[in-house]
Amino acid sequence: MNALIISAILGVVMMFSSILLKQKNAVRSVAVSGIILLLLANILEMSGTVFFKVNTRGMIVFDQFALLFNSIIFLATLLYLLLSAKDMEKVGVNYAEYFALIFFILCGITLVSSFKSLLILFLGIEIISIPLYILTGSDKRNLKSNEASLKYFLLGSFSTGLMLMGIALYYGARGTFSTVIDPLITVTANPLLISGMSLLLFSMAFKVSAAPFHFWTPDVYDGAPTVFTSFMATIIKAAVFIGFIRLFDDAFEQVQSTWRIWIAVMTAVTLFIGNITAVFQQSVKRMLAYSSIAQAGFMLLSLYSMNTEAKEGLLIYAAAYCFATIGIFAVLAKMNDYTFDGFNGLSKREPLIAATLTILLLSLAGIPLTAGFLAKFYMLKATIATPNSLWLVIFAVLMAAVSVYYYFRVIQAIYFKEESTSSPTIEFSPFFKGAMLILAGLVILLGLFPDILVNWLYF
């Protein structure tokens, strides 16, 4: 509850800060302290200190899972702001508004991670989506940014429509919006419920860009200003995933046999399309867009297997994926050239940035010692415990091997290729380097001791 209310207030504060504060540095400091406050308030709630007592009539429940997830998201956002907040200046003039929108999105995320009623889910998704449409189009003079925004808005509204329709059908089948089901009641798979479920499945799949609902992703990610692409591809995606898994874990648990095979097919297709298409990209930004689809495929495995390990694993996956991708996007946002060649010879100019970037890329590729490996490991372990799913596991690891190809292309450019002499040098501030070092450190720490994260779930 702390996070929900504080993030909403912070959103309003940031809106007014543009009038009150003339200095961009000041705005940035307010935003960073705001997110630290949010993180602390949320951690306090995990240990039992709740500032606001609101009776939500069981529509929102902040359990340990939701709170831990929120903490991960706030930590990721903090790191994101530390790395990328300065680059937002380049996007447009409404600097403070961007932070306001980000805080509103965080407010939506707290709803999505803790809903017990489909209405709250809908509210949460909308609160996330509408600021996102604006952020996508925030580079107003850039035609690609406008195109991306429009495309995202149209398709996003369409999927929202599907979701509403699904919620309506669910209400028709069950007579309530609540996702809490008394274990004594057996839910029968009647057509009303199943069609409602499938519409919800489609709309959620759209939001996490799972195939075959992924077509918007590359264009929108490519068109949006890189700093905001980073936010969309990591924090938003992870948040919607939590909503996704909560929805199917609570509301549709008893009809699992119906949707499990759908999810299996969706996972396989997502993994295939994401990985294979990423191999052929020439721009690192588009490669990361497809890689985000591929990683979503891996996260879908948690939905497929839906056991304790899967849920723990999703938390680790969300953290590992967010940390790594935020760092890579932050460096990318500073590049002049978004092709693979743009990274040529980075190790000679900036050995520290090169080394941290390599650790993050290794994590995305799933090499041991990094959080990315353990994340994938949890997913595979959860899936292998599910009967008759060996084919999916084998397919997934083969696709993971494909992913090595495109992540290592960046590493090859960084270390083994000579830079072209004409390119202007890029400045990395010591502060930025420090933040990258923290990210890389977190990735390795989590890769060695996942317990420090997972143990929070149980006390």
Next chain:
Amino acid sequence: MIAFFLIFLPLLTGLLTFFIKEEKLIKGFAFMSVLATLAVSVLGLTLFKAEENLQFTAQWMQPLGSSFSLKLDGMGQLLCLLTAISYPLVFLGSWNSTYKKPNNFFALMLLAQAGLMGVFLAMDALLFYFFWELALIPMYFLCSQWGGERRIQVTFKFFICTFVGSVLMLIGILYLQSKTPDHSFSLRAFYNLELTTKTQSWLFWLFFLAFAIKMPVFPFHTWQPDTYEQAPTATTMILSGVMVKMGLLGLLRWLLPVLPIASYVWGDVVMSLSIIGIIYASLIAIRQDDIKRLVAYSSIAHIGLMCAAIFAENKSGMQGVLLQMFNHGINIIGLWIIVEIIERRFGTRKISELGGLAQKAPAMAIFFVIIALANIALPLTNAFAGEFLMFNGLLNAKSNYYLWFTVFAGLGIILAAVYTLNMIRKVFYGEVNTITAAATDLKLNEKLALGIIVVLIFWIGVYPQAILDVTDNFSQTLTDRVDISHLFRKK
């Protein structure tokens, strides 16, 4: 504690080496580090060979069912000793080579050593997998950064091939873990599993692929000659001398005893592949003009013989393989040292462009001939003892086709003599030409490294029992474990 130091000494010194600036200091520091590791390894064989000194267990990833458990068993002792001896030899033999950014080069070499030690010591499947990959990553950077012209593509192929193998193995490990009663990754839990023949069969291939790509066994060897050729020679020495043993160790520790029925069922297929590999690689080696590629192919043939002998599944074969693992490591490093000297002095590795070296560099010729003869297993050299035991093992194999396997494997020995002697003839004898006219003989460090290798060759050749004693217990337990004849008796 011995086990712990064997991993953490190179790990720590490796990380420190990144920050040293001066080249001489780097080389000296790295050399001291590997000498210290060698000392620890020797201590593990002599003074501290009590059981409790050789084990190390710590809590790690408890909720996942894993633990940080290391142990030096017979095979572990032998392979750790091999790793520990190889590194000083490699550094000594390539002392005169200069590298761009030497701190990174030596740091990565030491990290690779830590990874290799980890693979040889891990008694927990997840830990094993960790080290298995970690040994690979420094190698990737070493080969891609300091290698030859085509290094980037070639190393990438090598990396992808081994990565595919290892993720398949990961599935196998995860499946086995899910079948253990207490959901543990420990080796002992894996040994106690009783799985059906069908399950064992598909698991067998998941594991075998990973190991076969690493060794490499025909037809998974395609990455190997290119990588050996393109990698910087010091790295090639580690790759071929030590790293290929990861695959053989995998078979001996993680495949045969865990899946004994499948190993018996598929033994003939694997042995056939190995034997085909021996003949195939030897025939190609005869046609090679590049010395590095020739040695690379000869290595495939040797590994093929070891792989076949493992699947003979008897004690003589096992002992032969273990002994030969050590010998092969020593011998091939010796060959590479001389190849590197030739390449550095003359700027070419082409056999057709060289000749008459024996007149100009007699010491080099003597060393090379001795090591080459060891490579083809002449009596009195170390490889003779190993190959003798392996052939003995093959002849006593339970397979119906054991005679064919033995005959064709024996053909491989003859072919090995053909290409090795042919190379010696063309490179060291014959007319001196313009390239070799200015040849000079070995430097002191090179003499020292090669001298140690030659001493080892003769010592083990005359007294192989020293090594066989170390591994005797291990081979016996292993043979008992893979013996599935009691299953037949029951029916």
